[in-house]
Amino acid sequence: MESKKLTPKDFITVGIFTAILLVVEFACGILGYIHPYIVASYVVMIPLAGSIPMMLFYSKVEKFGMITIMSIIIAIMMFVLGMGYLGAPLIILTGVIADLIARSGEYKSFKKIVISYGVFSLWVCANYFPVVVTADSYRQGLLDEGYSVEYCDNLFRAVNSKTLLVLLVVCFIFGCIGAFVGKAAVKKHFEKAGIV
Amino acid sequence: MMEDIIEIKNVSFKYKGSEEGLLKDVSLSIKKGETVLLTGASGSGKTTIIRLINGLIPHYYQGELSGDVVVAGKDIRTTELYDLAGTVGTVFQNPRSQFFSVDTDGEIAFGPENVGLAPKEIKKRSSTISREMKLEPLLGRSLFELSGGEKQKIACASVSALMPDVILLDEPSSNLDWNAMEDLKESIARWKAEGKTVVISEHRLWYLKALVDRIIYMNKGKIEHEWSRNEFAAFDENEVKQLKLRPVKLEENFIENFRNGRLSGHNVVDRDSQKDDIVLKDFYFAYDQKPYFFFKHKLSAEDGDMLSLNIPRLALPKGKVIAVTGRNGAGKSTFLRCVCGLEKDCKGVIEEDNQVYKGKKRLKLSYMVMQDVNHQLFTDSVESEVLLSMEKEDTARCDEILSELGILEYKDKHPMALSGGQKQRVAIASAIGAEAKLLLFDEPTSGLDFAHMEKVGELLKDLAESGKTVLVSTHDPELIDKCCDYVLCIDRGKIIADD
Amino acid sequence: MSLKLDPRTKLFMVLVVSTIIMMSATTTLQWIIRLIITLIPIGLLIVEKKYASAIRFLVMYAVALILMLRFLSEKPDGLIKSLLIGYCGIVVQFLPSIITAWYVVRTTKIGELMSAMQKMHVPDGITISLAVVMRFFPTIKEEYASIRDAMKMRGVMLGGGNAFRMVEYRMIPLLFSCVSIGDELSAAAITRGLGGKVKRTSVVELKLKAADYAFIFIFTLATASFIFFKYVK
Numbered sequence: 001m002e003s004k005k006l007t008p009k010d011f012i013t014v015g016i017f018t019a020i021l022l023v024v025e026f027a028c029g030i031l032g033y034i035h036p037y038i039v040a041s042y043v044v045m046i047p048l049a050g051s052i053p054m055m056l057f058y059s060k061v062e063k064f065g066m067i068t069i070m071s072i073i074i075a076i077m078m079f080v081l082g083m084g085y086l087g088a089p090l091i092i093l094t095g096v097i098a099d100l101i102a103r104s105g106e107y108k109s110f111k112k113i114v115i116s117y118g119v120f121s122l123w124v125c126a127n128y129f130p131v132v133v134t135a136d137s138y139r140q141g142l143l144d145e146g147y148s149v150e151y152c153d154n155l156f157r158a159v160n161s162k163t164l165l166v167l168l169v170v171c172f173i174f175g176c177i178g179a180f181v182g183k184a185a186v187k188k189h190f191e192k193a194g195i196v
Numbered sequence: 197m198m199e200d201i202i203e204i205k206n207v208s209f210k211y212k213g214s215e216e217g218l219l220k221d222v223s224l225s226i227k228k229g230e231t232v233l234l235t236g237a238s239g240s241g242k243t244t245i246i247r248l249i250n251g252l253i254p255h256y257y258q259g260e261l262s263g264d265v266v267v268a269g270k271d272i273r274t275t276e277l278y279d280l281a282g283t284v285g286t287v288f289q290n291p292r293s294q295f296f297s298v299d300t301d302g303e304i305a306f307g308p309e310n311v312g313l314a315p316k317e318i319k320k321r322s323s324t325i326s327r328e329m330k331l332e333p334l335l336g337r338s339l340f341e342l343s344g345g346e347k348q349k350i351a352c353a354s355v356s357a358l359m360p361d362v363i364l365l366d367e368p369s370s371n372l373d374w375n376a377m378e379d380l381k382e383s384i385a386r387w388k389a390e391g392k393t394v395v396i397s398e399h400r401l402w403y404l405k406a407l408v409d410r411i412i413y414m415n416k417g418k419i420e421h422e423w424s425r426n427e428f429a430a431f432d433e434n435e436v437k438q439l440k441l442r443p444v445k446l447e448e449n450f451i452e453n454f455r456n457g458r459l460s461g462h463n464v465v466d467r468d469s470q471k472d473d474i475v476l477k478d479f480y481f482a483y484d485q486k487p488y489f490f491f492k493h494k495l496s497a498e499d500g501d502m503l504s505l506n507i508p509r510l511a512l513p514k515g516k517v518i519a520v521t522g523r524n525g526a527g528k529s530t531f532l533r534c535v536c537g538l539e540k541d542c543k544g545v546i547e548e549d550n551q552v553y554k555g556k557k558r559l560k561l562s563y564m565v566m567q568d569v570n571h572q573l574f575t576d577s578v579e580s581e582v583l584l585s586m587e588k589e590d591t592a593r594c595d596e597i598l599s600e601l602g603i604l605e606y607k608d609k610h611p612m613a614l615s616g617g618q619k620q621r622v623a624i625a626s627a628i629g630a631e632a633k634l635l636l637f638d639e640p641t642s643g644l645d646f647a648h649m650e651k652v653g654e655l656l657k658d659l660a661e662s663g664k665t666v667l668v669s670t671h672d673p674e675l676i677d678k679c680c681d682y683v684l685c686i687d688r689g690k691i692i693a694d695d
Numbered sequence: 696m697s698l699k700l701d702p703r704t705k706l707f708m709v710l711v712v713s714t715i716i717m718m719s720a721t722t723t724l725q726w727i728i729r730l731i732i733t734l735i736p737i738g739l740l741i742v743e744k745k746y747a748s749a750i751r752f753l754v755m756y757a758v759a760l761i762l763m764l765r766f767l768s769e770k771p772d773g774l775i776k777s778l779l780i781g782y783c784g785i786v787v788q789f790l791p792s793i794i795t796a797w798y799v800v801r802t803t804k805i806g807e808l809m810s811a812m813q814k815m816h817v818p819d820g821i822t823i824s825l826a827v828v829m830r831f832f833p834t835i836k837e838e839y840a841s842i843r844d845a846m847k848m849r850g851v852m853l854g855g856g857n858a859f860r861m862v863e864y865r866m867i868p869l870l871f872s873c874v875s876i877g878d879e880l881s882a883a884a885i886t887r888g889l890g891g892k893v894k895r896t897s898v899v900e901l902k903l904k905a906a907d908y909a910f911i912f913i914f915t916l917a918t919a920s921f922i923f924f925k926y927v928k
Contacts, residue, residue: 008890009256009881011820015827016877020870022828023835052866056874069824076825080706082789082796084713130789133717188576189867193612195874250886281888293876294883298830302806305898310888318898340833351883358887538844559848570871571838572845574864585849612871626849 006065017057018070022077024050025124039127040163043171047121051175051182054117059186059196061107064099067120071095074123086133087126094122114179121175125168132164201362201393202226202249207263209244209253217244220417221263226395228361231388231407234397236414237440238645242397245414246366249395250284251277268361281311285355289367289643291347300334300342300350307358318357325353328386343524345376352383363387365396369403370643373524373671374451377403399645402447405429413439440646442674450673464518464682465510465693472549473511474634474665479544481505481534481689494543505530505542505689512667517660519676520669522686528669531686532636535667536562548633563632565623567639573611578603578622581611585630597625601655617648624655628664635659637668641675653679698742702811704907705799708736711914712795715921716788728921732914733791736798743802752794759786805829810897819895827880831873838872839865 028046032039061067072095075088098120105112190196204224211217219241226232234242247253248265255277265272268283285307288294297303304325308318326335331353334346342350348368355363365384369377381403387394388407396404411428413421421439433443480495483504495503505527512518522528534542537558546553546561553561563585566572575581582594598604601621606614611622620640627635637656641649649672657679660666667684670676676683685692712732720726733756740749763783805826812822846852846864854860 006820008823008885011823012827012877012881012884015824016831016873018824019828019831019835020873023832049862049866052862053870056870065820069821072821073825073828077828079713080709080796080799082709082713082792082794084717084792085710086717130713130717131785185863185867189610189612190870192576193610193871195612195871252882252886256882256885276891277885278888278891278893281886281891284886286883286886288879288883290879293879296826296830296880296884296887296889298805298833301898302804305806306884307887309896309898310891310893312891312893312896315896315898315900318896322898338833340837354887533844536848538847559850564848566841566845568841568872570875571841571868572849574846574849574851574868584851630849 004063006063006069010063010066011069013057013060014066014069014073017053018073018077020053021050021070022074024053025127029127039131040167042124042127043121043167044174046124047117047171047175047178048181050121051117051178052185053182054120055113055179055182055186056190056196058102058107058113058117059190061102064103067099067102067116068092068095071098071120071123075126078126083127084130086129087123090129091123091126094119110179110183113183114176117179117182118172118175121178122168122171124171125164128164128167199228200225201228201268202395203264203266204245204248205264205266207248207261207265209248209259209261209263211244211257211259217241218417219244222417222419224412224419226393228393229388229391230409231384231394232396233401233404233408233411234395234414235399235401235411235441236420236645237647239416240414241417242414243366246286246364246395246397248272249362250286250364251275251280278310281307281360282358283360284362284364285358285360286364286366287348287351287355287368289370291344291351291371294351295339295347295354298338298340300331300337300339303339303350304353304357307354311358321357321359325356329353329356329383343376344371345373345379345524348372348376349379349383352380356387360392362393362395365394365398367397367399367643369398369400375523381407399643400442400447402442402444402451405444413441437646442646442649446677447673450677462682463693464512464684465691467513467682469511470513472514474514475547476507476510476512476535477545477547479505479507479510479531479534479542481530481539481542481544483530495541503689505534507531507544507689507691510684510691512665513682514665515660515663516681517656517666517668517679518682518684519680520667520684520686521671521676527686527689529638530689532564532638532667532669535634536564536636538564546634560630561632562634562636563627563630564636564638565620565627565640567642569616569619569623570612572623572626573619576610577608578611578614578625579607581622582625582629585626587631594625594629597628600628601625617644617651620652621655624659633664635664635666637666637670639670640668641670641672646674649675650678656680698739698906700739700802700910701901701903701907702799702803702807703815703901704903704910705803706811707911708914709792709795709799711918712736712792714918716791718921718925722924724924725921728917729791732917733794735910735913736791736795740794740798740801743798745798745801748797748801752790752797755786756790756794759783759790763787804899806897806899807901810899810901813895813897814901822895823889834876835869835873838869838876842868842872 025046028042028049032042071091075091078087078091079085098116101112101119102116186196202225204222207219207222209219216239222241222245224245234245236242244253247257249267251272253259254261254273261273267280270280270283295303296306301322304322305318308321326332329349329352331349334342334350339347339350368380372380384394384396384404384407398404408425411423411425412419433445436443481504482495482502520528520531533539534544535546535558537556546558548561573581575584578598579591579594582597583589583591586594595604595607598607601624603618603621603625606618611619614622641652644652653675656666656668660681668675668680715729715732720729737749737753740752762779809822809826812825842865851864854864
């Protein structure tokens, strides 16, 4: 009697792994205060560092909705922590798509999981939305006051609406790489120990 | 006329993918209002029976089940767990991992909230329970601040809030010190007085002696003996030991003596110092430091009561096993951590074999086997764990160490796939590989049955004989009796001498 | 005197602050509105006796604001000046929402938040997962501290110079621990009725009071005037 309904245990599992992922994001995020350019490297660090817990999470996912709920909670937490709600559509959309992709492989096909995690990782870019939107309107405001175009570009060189597309792509790629890295770690430890 | 509230008929069970903890054709009836103790070695099936009564088997733990289990008229197989919540409540072993909320009030209300009771009713129940269990000082606080015993109290309150007829306890005293066990005893006594049926699975028997009506002894999945309270009380210590149960009178006597200040071992402070002693000097540490601007105030004996650890000088005999005892919160863990070198702010110095160890060097001298061994295993094979500790990797020496500890056959296995006792040995193997001279153990026998506790005792003795100095922080009187040469008693951060 | 605001009010404040800082402030009036919505949370922190953080935020904001306004008037030449302005600009931009978020997190009990979510008709499953997230943060902290100690003791803090090992040694024991705690937690929760067909109730009873309505009004007014003066005028 296989039920597709999510049980309390599923919700608790989602909660635990979301907490771990947010801790990873927070730990990497602190590095961003050292230098603004590091902020751009979030798209590399977070998918990679987060890949180990996420691949373990994927091995526990068997029903639709778990990945989706994870992204909903990430969106909620981002909002509550003051990073705005602009990223929410991105986070939730990528979460649902990632869930659907993984489901098409019955949550077992590794190829599908790689792509799924790649898409899921795009949530990291939601970190940039406030900066980008802010930058654009700030930039516009400065331009209105007569500052030169070069000055504005200089200011937000690393992260602005032009580079955002690049960041999204890099994020996806490192998400996919991360899936391999994470899976290797899960195999090495959790499968070997018989926990998976 | 007392009816049966729990009926287990011809039940056999095998966990999916494991041979441990199975049951072979077990039948057991428990009457309403009875207090029953389930005891026996680890793996004998005690916990499995508990899981049958509260429905975790078959709804949470998978396996092959045959036979019937009926609790308060409900067939466990066909009743959903949330329908059983109002009938059966369970207090689990580990205080840390059974609470769902972050604060005490939320935890007590958790059960009633789940079953949809009205807020007024929930508040009424909460205040009744708080009053009865004297929970005033614990209310409105974060669960993370509480001690193990306090957490377990809240767990009991949380179970009470659903007002179940049957209350199960699965090795509830494993992580508790003696005072906390007294509190637990009171909770059980209260439930008994309220007419609830209580079933307890336990290794440590002394605190339940007067409460239980029936004692059921299990071995390898079958019920081997059943005794009434009086029958069991009539046993002498040898008979108890024969059954591989933890000696009841010994534990009681020890605790009596300890409480009255009479120590049952040689106090390490009373011996004459030897030349090859390991000497600890200036071990001062405080958790809450005064705020400082640039330089941290160097702690000394003058800081007096503010100190969490206050040891000006201590001489430890080499190559012996020394028990570290004291109430929870007295400073035992602080002491171990400072000796090990984990507390940077503790500037104590250790002198050993004409060498002085300060600061980071102390880390090399000692090695601690933590209470949760899982936190110190990092690699994917037992061999790698030991090699990790070695300055220069030496596989031959590694094999030697593993075979001495009897775990050579697990060389390539992942440490997390091993049992608790085996993991402990892996940690010890790493300690030997690191060539630490001072070995520290933090509660190595909590939750272990008699046979396993004896093994640990022998291991500690062997380590001492091979020249290591062993410090064991423990609540376990039997362990102290078995293998400790000396006792070190700590109270409020200071070392206590016999009067 | 403690001001107990309903969590829904607090969430509304976060919403408003996030919205306002999204739009750039160019006129003085807009700046004043921005200042107000920054000072209110700081004021609330003081009311709730969180003096240390209130003062820290106030100082940070004031310094960044002054620096930015001062240097903005000069033509920025040189890398350092523009980096400084950029940095200050970012601080001024995001601090209001961080302060508001800090206030919300520090003064809201998780039970209240759960109850608020229920009232807002968020599905039970999401509420449970969110509760577990909050409950696990301190647990992760504790477990990680213990793992760090073990790493210190065994001398593997830097993973032997290997970046992957550094992450591995921290992450793997943490995951084993969390999974094990999670299993025990689930068992203890479902034996206490979690996951039933009945809708969960909450012992925390939330009601919007006068203070809530006052704040909701102020913040709505702030948003409305900001938008008005920016786009309509």
